[in-house]
Amino acid sequence: MAEPHASFVIGDVTIRGRVLNAPMTGITDLPFRRAASRLGAPYVATEMVACDLLTRGRPDVVRRAAVGEGLPLTVIQLVGREARWIAAGAAMAEAAGADIIDLNMGCPAKEVTGGLSGSALMRDLDHAERLITAAVEATTRPVTLKMRLGWDDANRNAPALAARAEAASIMAITVHGRTRQQFYGGIADWDAVAAVKAATRLPVIVNGDVIDAASARTALTRSGADAVMIGRGAYGRPWIAAAIGDVLETGAELAEPDLDIRLAIVLEHFADSLRFYGDALGLKVFRKHLGWYVENAPWPEVPAARREAKSRLCRLERARDVEAALIGLWRERRDERPAA
Known part of the structure; x- marks a missing residue:
């Protein structure tokens, strides 16, 4: 495992830290991303953006992909089922100023999987690969992928999807250590993410149940991942990614604001x-x-x-x-x- 505080590279973008903020619908809007960035977060992704609605110009969806001042890095996360919309969304994200474009194949919400998007794509790796190719071919920016361990315990196919993603020129992979059927129940299986790391030469980011420096360090150790991503642990704590990063770098105690x-x-x-x-x-x-x-x-x-x-x-x-x-x-x- 690489040193958790060192910078790492996604395509042509250097990420200056190894504790990243996850994309979260209804949470990581532009004001939150700016707040976290002001407090030292090296990477804060947008809310999940539906490609078809983005390209049709629906105002609330366009707003989710907003790019503004005060962001050292812009990561726009896209979700969709059809290659033409994924390609159009990737092109629009680049035109808007995205440094990195992330594809969502991990969202477990029924309204997303019911439309055969998000983690439902882990049930059809051929189609998932077609969508990855559509995004990569539509943009010059690095494209990354966020997934789960699989649809359910009988189909933990994250390593297979990771290998296909690398072959299709994905530049980094984030894995939430649960299956879709678990939603957010149980405990994230950081050990299972190690199989994804073994299946690819790409940077791998481990996600799920990271709430403090101890859980971040354990997740990195058990998964062998290159970086860790914090989601719900950042609720009401936009400083937490930077604070955990400082602990991993210096060994000091977690510094919470007074x-x-x-x-x-x-x-x-x-x-x-x-x-x-x-x-x-x-x-x-x-x-x-x-x-x-x-x-x-x-x-x-x-x-x-x-x-x-x-x-x-x-x-x-x-x-x-x-x-x-x-x-x-x-x-x-x-x-x-x-x-x-």
């Missing part, structure tokens, strides 16, 4: 969401982030009070009221801290 820094992070993320979506939609979209920020805040652990604070904030209807309530809540909690 209350004042967290408040500044929340307010900047909120303001960016309002600018990006407009006040009404920006507030609606941000509420889930707001809840996670409160859940993860380093306050005295009084679950009922934390739930009440989250509920109160998420009921507010005006952006300026949310900002004022946030500042007030943080000041209250700061004043509650015992003196050193």
Whole structure:
């Protein structure tokens, strides 16, 4: 296994760190990607973008692929079933400014697999390979692939798909250590990702159940992967990829932001969401982030009070009221801290 803090290369792109942020629908929009990037994340992928809807110009889908200032790297993740839409989406992603184009063959959601996209493609490797070829031939940018271990335990064919992907000029592979049938249940099988690493010379990124430095280090060791990807562990913690990367590099303890820094992070993320979506939609979209920020805040652990604070904030209807309530809540909690 390579040193976890060293840079690695995907095509002609150098990734300056080995703890990456996963693409997450409804989460990794442009404001979140900017927040994580400001805090040192080396790689934050977009939300999953449906190629057919992107090429047809549906506004909410186009917005998911938004490229903006403040991003050291833009990774646009595409999903689809038809080669013509995959090719068109890849070309559009490159034109929009993507540094890397990622293909989703791992999403387990029924609305995705029901359309024979996402992890459903692991049931038809011939067609999966055709889609990979369509994307690679439509763009000059590096194309990567995100997958699961397979459809179910009887069909753990990730190594076979990885070998085909490499032959079709994919530049890196991310593997979530569960099958589609597991969804997010059970425990991610990092050991099984080692079989994918053995099947290809490409960089392999291990994903699933990475929430802190200890789990990141264990996932890397057991999988032999070149990098690790954090998904749900970044909810309310846009700094976590950079923080874990620092631990892996230096051996120091995980550095979590203090209350004042967290408040500044929340307010900047909120303001960016309002600018990006407009006040009404920006507030609606941000509420889930707001809840996670409160859940993860380093306050005295009084679950009922934390739930009440989250509920109160998420009921507010005006952006300026949310900002004022946030500042007030943080000041209250700061004043509650015992003196050193």
